[in-house]
Amino acid sequence: MTPTATAAAQECIFCAIARHEAEASVVHEDESVVAFMDRYPVTPGHLLVVPRRHAVGLEDLDKITGGQVWAVAHDLARTLRRSTFHPEGINLFLCDGEAAFQTVPHLHLHVIPRYTGDGWTVENLPKTLDRDRQRLDEDAQQIRAVSAHRTGGHPPGA
Structure with missing residues (x-):
């Protein structure tokens, strides 16, 4: 971690929770992620899943840890459905x-x-953009071009 990133992690409430230096109602923890009750829930049972290592956004997150964040969220969504909360649906929101x-x-x-x-x-x-097929194809081409450059000419997952 850079000195700036280290300083940010030292001041970060989620990093403090991951280090057991701040209070949280933890429901899951492993070597790479921690999940806990949101302090300001929008509904009862609202959880947060965070990587232990400080990452501001998706750009800062490695694929393995990102996969673990989603896997834990998936498992917890299942758990919530079987719990006394009995939700009618689940939102995963990032x-x-x-x-x-x-x-x-x-x-x-x-x-x-x-x-x-x-x-x-x-x-x-409900508000959406009205994009015709040509514009959607142009948008897709831009994304494919950047992805191919990022992955050395191979599409993601190839």
Whole structure:
């Protein structure tokens, strides 16, 4: 870690939770991730899954740890469905960057039990862009070009 990253991790509440230096109601921990109850839940049972190693966003997260974050969230979503919370649905919600409503500068995946009429919404969710097929194909080409450059000419997963 760079000196700046080390300083950020020392001041980060999620890093402090991962180090057992701050209070949290932990439901899972392993060598790479910690999951705990959100201090300000939008519904009962709302959990956060965070990597132990400080990572501000997806760009800072290695694939193995990222996979573990999602695997733990998946397992906890199943667990919530079988628990006394009995959610009717689950949202997995990740905010990467301030423009995406990230409020704590440490990557965290929300696992949110959902209930009909629970009152929590994602503002403007129904609002979408109207993109014709040509524009969607152009957008896809741009993403494929950057991906091929990043992976040395191989598409992701190849």
